[in-house]
Amino acid sequence: MSVLREATEDDLEAIRAIYNQAVLETTSTWDHQTRSVADQEAWYAVKAAAGFPLLVAEDAGQVVGYASYGLFRSHAGYAHTMEHSVYVHPDHHRKGLGRALLSALVDQARAHDVHALVGGLSADNAPSLALHAALGFREVARLPEVGRKFDRWLDLVFVELVL
Numbered sequence: 001m002s003v004l005r006e007a008t009e010d011d012l013e014a015i016r017a018i019y020n021q022a023v024l025e026t027t028s029t030w031d032h033q034t035r036s037v038a039d040q041e042a043w044y045a046v047k048a049a050a051g052f053p054l055l056v057a058e059d060a061g062q063v064v065g066y067a068s069y070g071l072f073r074s075h076a077g078y079a080h081t082m083e084h085s086v087y088v089h090p091d092h093h094r095k096g097l098g099r100a101l102l103s104a105l106v107d108q109a110r111a112h113d114v115h116a117l118v119g120g121l122s123a124d125n126a127p128s129l130a131l132h133a134a135l136g137f138r139e140v141a142r143l144p145e146v147g148r149k150f151d152r153w154l155d156l157v158f159v160e161l162v163l
């Protein structure tokens with residue numbers, strides 16, 4: 001059975017493992033370096049200090065996915081626009097967890113007076129493009145060859161949901 005809940009510090013190692021798998025094996029993040037324990041703690045401290053939601057999904061009692069958002073850009077005028085991310089461990093794909101996490105994050109964004117949610121997706125990430133389209137996100141920009149990973153150029157797709 002799956003459960004969605006707010007994350008605590010005790011979930012950071014599970015979150016780090018999910019993220020680092022994506023760093024090493026996918027283009028869903030364009031990081032080249034895995035996160036250290038200290039990196040993960042610093043990431044969490046920023047979320048906690050700003051009051052940004054951090055949701056985790058459990059499957060059979062194990063944290064297998066998470067979603068969060070942070071400022072899209074730092075200038076004051078962007079204060080109501082957040083950039084989000086959602087990750088589910090590949091062993092648990094296609095069980096509805098990505099949809100549940102992102103839907104819950106959209107609800108949290110509405111409750112926190114966020115006006116627009118933006119996702120920056122690798123154009124080769126068909127599952128993420130499909131998930132966002134299914135939840136009403138609209139493609140608003142496509143930037144050719146702005147990323148590089150695994151020895152190839154990557155296109156960035158911005159998707160947006162105005163709340």
Ligand SMILES: CC(C)(COP(=O)(O)OP(=O)(O)OC[C@H]1O[C@@H](n2cnc3c(N)ncnc32)[C@H](O)[C@@H]1OP(=O)(O)O)[C@@H](O)C(=O)NCCC(=O)NCCS
Binds near residue numbers: 096098119126130
């Ligand atoms: C994108 C991701 C979060 C989807 O998570 P998931 O739990 O497997 O997705 P769900 O089971 O909730 O699927 C929800 C919808 O997304 C779409 N979808 C998800 N995976 C898909 C796939 N492989 N192919 C086509 N559509 C897909 C479908 O519309 C699906 O609805 P349906 O099951 O009714 O057809 C997951 O693939 C993932 O974590 N990928 C690596 C990290 C990543 O890309 N994150 C997003 C960038 S920030």
